[in-house]
Amino acid sequence: MDTPPVKTRFAPSPTGRLHAGNMRTALFNWLLARRHAGAFMLRIEDSDSERNDPSALDAIQADLQWLGLDWDEGPGAGAPADWQQSSRASVYEDAAGRLIAADAAYPCFCSATRLAELRERQRRSGEPPRYDGHCAALDPVDSAARRAAGEPAVLRLRMPDAGTIDFDDLVRGPQSVRAGELGDPVILRADGSAAFLFANALDDALMGITHVLRGEDHLSNTPRQQVLLRQLGLPVPAYGHLALLVDTAGAPLSKRRGDASIAGLRDAGYRPEALLNYLARLGNPVPDDSLREAAELARGFEPATLSRSPARFDVHQLDHWQSVAMAAAPVESLRPALEPGRVPVDREADFLALVQPNLRFPAELNDWARRFFDAADVLPAQGAAPIRETGPAFFETVAGVLETADTGDWRQLRPALEAATGRRAGAMMKPLRLALTGLGQGPALGAVIDLMPADIRRARLQKAAAMAASGVEPDA
Numbered sequence: 001m002d003t004p005p006v007k008t009r010f011a012p013s014p015t016g017r018l019h020a021g022n023m024r025t026a027l028f029n030w031l032l033a034r035r036h037a038g039a040f041m042l043r044i045e046d047s048d049s050e051r052n053d054p055s056a057l058d059a060i061q062a063d064l065q066w067l068g069l070d071w072d073e074g075p076g077a078g079a080p081a082d083w084q085q086s087s088r089a090s091v092y093e094d095a096a097g098r099l100i101a102a103d104a105a106y107p108c109f110c111s112a113t114r115l116a117e118l119r120e121r122q123r124r125s126g127e128p129p130r131y132d133g134h135c136a137a138l139d140p141v142d143s144a145a146r147r148a149a150g151e152p153a154v155l156r157l158r159m160p161d162a163g164t165i166d167f168d169d170l171v172r173g174p175q176s177v178r179a180g181e182l183g184d185p186v187i188l189r190a191d192g193s194a195a196f197l198f199a200n201a202l203d204d205a206l207m208g209i210t211h212v213l214r215g216e217d218h219l220s221n222t223p224r225q226q227v228l229l230r231q232l233g234l235p236v237p238a239y240g241h242l243a244l245l246v247d248t249a250g251a252p253l254s255k256r257r258g259d260a261s262i263a264g265l266r267d268a269g270y271r272p273e274a275l276l277n278y279l280a281r282l283g284n285p286v287p288d289d290s291l292r293e294a295a296e297l298a299r300g301f302e303p304a305t306l307s308r309s310p311a312r313f314d315v316h317q318l319d320h321w322q323s324v325a326m327a328a329a330p331v332e333s334l335r336p337a338l339e340p341g342r343v344p345v346d347r348e349a350d351f352l353a354l355v356q357p358n359l360r361f362p363a364e365l366n367d368w369a370r371r372f373f374d375a376a377d378v379l380p381a382q383g384a385a386p387i388r389e390t391g392p393a394f395f396e397t398v399a400g401v402l403e404t405a406d407t408g409d410w411r412q413l414r415p416a417l418e419a420a421t422g423r424r425a426g427a428m429m430k431p432l433r434l435a436l437t438g439l440g441q442g443p444a445l446g447a448v449i450d451l452m453p454a455d456i457r458r459a460r461l462q463k464a465a466a467m468a469a470s471g472v473e474p475d476a
Helices: 020-035 056-067 089-101 112-124 140-148 196-206 221-231 262-267 272-280 294-299 315-328 331-337 345-358 364-373 385-390 392-404 410-421 425-437 445-451 454-470
Strands: 007-010 039-042 105-108 154-157 164-169 173-178 186-188 211-215 238-242
Touching: 007 020, 007 211, 020 039, 020 056, 020 211, 020 238, 020 262, 020 272, 020 294, 039 056, 056 262, 056 272, 089 105, 089 154, 089 186, 089 196, 105 140, 154 221, 164 221, 164 238, 186 196, 196 221, 262 272, 272 294, 272 315, 315 345, 331 345, 331 364, 345 364, 345 445, 385 425, 385 454, 392 410, 392 425, 392 454, 410 425, 410 445, 425 445, 425 454
Parallel strands: 007 039, 211 238
Antiparallel strands: 105 154, 154 186, 164 173
């Protein structure tokens, strides 16, 4: 039998904005599909009507598109057209009827109170929480009569009570679960709507999904879903369970808390290629630290090499990739962040080229523009002790040299400044940089001096000399 082409999916519920953990799951499924020249599907699992957010569907698509993750099936793409669970009620009803007819599912009339008491007894006795099969042996005729009379009931899948359920996890390797420990899960709610476990597995099988990468919190669903699909005579995808993405405190990222939301990161100025490269490496051994495009990352993606330990989302590591991405970004992609009039038109190109390697976010262009071209004071309100310690003569001497020197030739200018001030290397450049830009680090000092207008340089050096002479901190 021919092996079907690889087809993966990302199936979020539209109950809030995607966060970095959701997006990493989407990315890994996309990488797996593209690695094998397969298909990637976006499916929306919106069966929980009470929690659905009407704006979330558009937001999910915008987040994926921003990161460059295209889909072959789903909203705005090809078949199947019914990519929303809310449009598939008849599919679930038909499958449930087949399970009932085969005695593979049964109505359960247990109240919420009884189930809560059962869980508490199991907790006290140290048993794993599972349904005890209270309604499993009810007479089908009596059950049908009770349902016809309006008594509320859920529908449960009848699980085997002995043996093991075995499968090979794409990430974790061979898995074996004792069937008797699983209990009979709910597949239809009392209102007739499909539960997640049921709709999710059925959709995967009917939509031709061959590989599923999802969070390890779904690991317990996999043996139940395998039993379900086999009872229906449907193909079972290969499942792989990813270690969760956690915050700095070790807690899983939460959509409800708004942790590391993709929209928030985008609004903060992070570039998509920065987030893409960071997420692709969380638990995934990418062999080098170069900035890569998504297609490059796909070529080496292998689920079996993924880490089984939780990956920590660290904004400082993301900032590293942001700096790398900013340095490599096309200049034209940065220009829109520069406020009009901040930089003289004839110096804009040189300015952008000079400060780009020092940017973390595009909006920082405006701060650099202020430091280069604004007459306003840039000396820090506190921490200017190096200015006072250097003394006024240094700044007065530098100002004199710059009045007549060729500021475009740093190889000549630097020795002239060192000779005139009697200072070399950091002893000269650190206080001079601080006086000119108000910062202790930044672009090459020679380029700073050359790009900064002469009147701005002169004013900054005069301010530093005055402060050094008076010993007074600048105004806040």
